[in-house]
Amino acid sequence: MQRLTITIDDDLVASVDDFIAARGYANRSEAIRDLVRSGLQQSSLEVAEGRDCIATLSYVYDHEARELPKRLTQEFHDHHHLAQATLHVHIDHDSCLEVTVLKGRSAEVKAFADHVIAERGVRHGHVVFMPSDVDAGVHRHDHPHRAGKKRI
Numbered sequence: 565m566q567r568l569t570i571t572i573d574d575d576l577v578a579s580v581d582d583f584i585a586a587r588g589y590a591n592r593s594e595a596i597r598d599l600v601r602s603g604l605q606q607s608s609l610e611v612a613e614g615r616d617c618i619a620t621l622s623y624v625y626d627h628e629a630r631e632l633p634k635r636l637t638q639e640f641h642d643h644h645h646l647a648q649a650t651l652h653v654h655i656d657h658d659s660c661l662e663v664t665v666l667k668g669r670s671a672e673v674k675a676f677a678d679h680v681i682a683e684r685g686v687r688h689g690h691v692v693f694m695p696s697d698v699d700a701g702v703h704r705h706d707h708p709h710r711a712g713k714k715r716i
């Protein structure tokens with residue numbers, strides 16, 4: 565195991581310590597190792613060029629921003645093969661939150677998500693990538709579905 569020495573500002577240390585307390589880590593090293601692993605995993609999924617992925621795109625936008633809802637709608641129509649489903653929430657008089665599930669080639673998903681987040685009037689945006697072993701093509705229906713108990 566290697567020992568690293570890093571310098572970070574006081575506000576970031578406070579945030580790390582809050583994270584440690586909230587998650588119950590025994591020390592900073594364990595927490596920082598997990599944060600680094602998570603960041604590296606996310607980064608590798610984002611740049612996996614030919615790989616299929618599933619991602620969630622979350623963003624808050626000003627629905628009064630000039631033509632923004634119209635532009636966003638057009639972007640989603642232009643990329644209908646990526647957007648699987650969207651949840652729309654009215655936060656307050658000026659702000660809306662949307663969470664969209666995206667599915668496709670990681671490079672294309674990333675480019676689309678980055679484009680949406682960069683739109684003028686989008687205040688906050690975040691995309692989270694997950695690996696997908698599912699073919700990006702059509703879902704087959706020639707396989708048996710397991711019969712099971714109904715859950716209520």
